[in-house]
Amino acid sequence: MDQAKKTIALVAHDGKKADMVAFVKDHIEDLRKANIIATGTTGSYVRQTGLEVELKLSGPMGGDAQIAALAAEGKVDGIIFFRDPLGKHAHEPDIQMLMRISDLYNVPLATNPATGSLIIQGLF
Numbered sequence: 001m002d003q004a005k006k007t008i009a010l011v012a013h014d015g016k017k018a019d020m021v022a023f024v025k026d027h028i029e030d031l032r033k034a035n036i037i038a039t040g041t042t043g044s045y046v047r048q049t050g051l052e053v054e055l056k057l058s059g060p061m062g063g064d065a066q067i068a069a070l071a072a073e074g075k076v077d078g079i080i081f082f083r084d085p086l087g088k089h090a091h092e093p094d095i096q097m098l099m100r101i102s103d104l105y106n107v108p109l110a111t112n113p114a115t116g117s118l119i120i121q122g123l124f
């Protein structure tokens with residue numbers, strides 16, 4: 001992790017992983033300037049774009065919680081979290097926690113590509 005760089009967390013539910021990969025491709029030049037962390041499965045998909053990604057645990061196994069903990073410690077500058085509004089998740093409490101922590105610590109969090117682009121514009 002390069003302390004001089006911004007850190008961006010990428011998280012996407014299964015129904016939104018294709019959207020996340022498309023988003024990363026659209027913003028790859030800016031994202032290359034950042035440290036990228038991601039929940040496990042999302043990160044594996046994103047790596048296919050060639051972007052370097054530090055993988056956390058898969059979301060249902062605690063990945064959202066790991067990203068929330070880093071955000072609470074001031075180690076995350078932006079979170080791009082494409083939730084599936086049509087899906088149901090066993091780890092819903094973790095999803096809510098990640099959003100709550102981002103509000104508590106005023107960490108920008110985008111839940112769709114439009115606001116994700118605004119976060120990237122704002123950070124770079």
Ligand SMILES: O=C(CO)COP(=O)(O)O
Nearest residue numbers: 039040041042058059060
């Ligand atoms: O479930 C998730 C976010 O809540 C995402 O986790 P994965 O990237 O491991 O699929």
